[in-house]
Amino acid sequence: MTNNHVYDMVIIGGGPGGYTAALYAVRAGLDTVLLEKFSAGGQMALTDQIDNYPGFENGIDGFTLAEKMKQGAERFGAKTKYAEVKRVDLNASPKVIETSEGVFYGRTVVFSTGANPRELGLAEEKELVGKGVAYCASCDGMFYRGKTVVVVGGGNTAAEDALLLSRLAKKVILVHRRDSLRATKVYHEPLMKAENVEFRWNSVVTGLLHEDKVTGVKLKDVQTGEETVVECDGVFVSIGRKPATELVKDQLTLDQGGYVAADESTRTNIPGVYAVGDVRTKVLRQVVTAVADGAMAVYYAEEYLAEQKI
Numbered sequence: 001m002t003n004n005h006v007y008d009m010v011i012i013g014g015g016p017g018g019y020t021a022a023l024y025a026v027r028a029g030l031d032t033v034l035l036e037k038f039s040a041g042g043q044m045a046l047t048d049q050i051d052n053y054p055g056f057e058n059g060i061d062g063f064t065l066a067e068k069m070k071q072g073a074e075r076f077g078a079k080t081k082y083a084e085v086k087r088v089d090l091n092a093s094p095k096v097i098e099t100s101e102g103v104f105y106g107r108t109v110v111f112s113t114g115a116n117p118r119e120l121g122l123a124e125e126k127e128l129v130g131k132g133v134a135y136c137a138s139c140d141g142m143f144y145r146g147k148t149v150v151v152v153g154g155g156n157t158a159a160e161d162a163l164l165l166s167r168l169a170k171k172v173i174l175v176h177r178r179d180s181l182r183a184t185k186v187y188h189e190p191l192m193k194a195e196n197v198e199f200r201w202n203s204v205v206t207g208l209l210h211e212d213k214v215t216g217v218k219l220k221d222v223q224t225g226e227e228t229v230v231e232c233d234g235v236f237v238s239i240g241r242k243p244a245t246e247l248v249k250d251q252l253t254l255d256q257g258g259y260v261a262a263d264e265s266t267r268t269n270i271p272g273v274y275a276v277g278d279v280r281t282k283v284l285r286q287v288v289t290a291v292a293d294g295a296m297a298v299y300y301a302e303e304y305l306a307e308q309k310i
């Protein structure tokens, strides 16, 4: 199906940044469509408790917040099309977005595809997903009630995951390649106090042991080279995320980490194309910074569209 309609704005990705762009765009009278592969929220929808997004005095789960953002944008006429984007031509005029549900055309494009969990790159890691290897403690933690789990990483995600799992699992072993956490101080004390959390500092996971499911991990001490085996029922890989830029990597300028190079204005190297949320270069990847990006993108898109009419 090909739809020759040209939208003022096509938004790719329905996380908090994408839906905020949709809200601001429709309120500004822009003819807007948001393309989303599965359901609203992106990575946010996988978070069981969000306490650092203002306005929710008891916190809120990410799935509900995502639905609220979607409905808030729809109240003003935003449209969501469930489609997988296959290819884009951002230099064309209008810009072309080929999807599983046909071709969309936009005068401007907001790119808000987010970032996905980073993998360890171990042999059989992919095959063991769902069989002991997991990337989301709030999604899969409940399967490890009363069991022993390894959490890999030392940032905020690993700290948060280890704390969450310490409330479910019998034992949590946090494996980090340095001798201290990189995570924000707020996590240090509760983690150190948790009686069922152990730390394996200066260590990396070098292999997964398994029968049909994970039974343990091989660890290597990065200072001494000593190798050990730790028995466990699950491994949570919590080592950060990689930006979803495959679609645009040959068209948009990326930074060294592979994120779309764009400053607070969200403008990319291509006029009329904006990168918002976790996919763009930024210091703090949070819901609150993603929604700010969404608003900024529309501000600059309106300016761009006005210039095109002159």
Ligand code: NAP
Residues within 6 Å of the ligand: 052, 119, 120, 152, 153, 154, 155, 156, 157, 158, 160, 177, 178, 182, 204, 238, 239, 240, 241, 283, 284, 285, 286
């Ligand atoms: P991160 O801050 O980039 O930390 C990744 C951690 O994984 C680092 O400790 C890193 O080790 C380790 N690591 C990376 N690759 C590895 C590998 N191949 N093998 C072993 N270890 C590896 O990622 P994040 O914790 O996911 O956080 C991402 C962003 O989200 C941050 O901006 C964070 O503040 C934010 N976040 C915020 C919250 C919150 O505020 N509640 C919660 C979660 C995430 P090194 O230290 O050696 O580099």
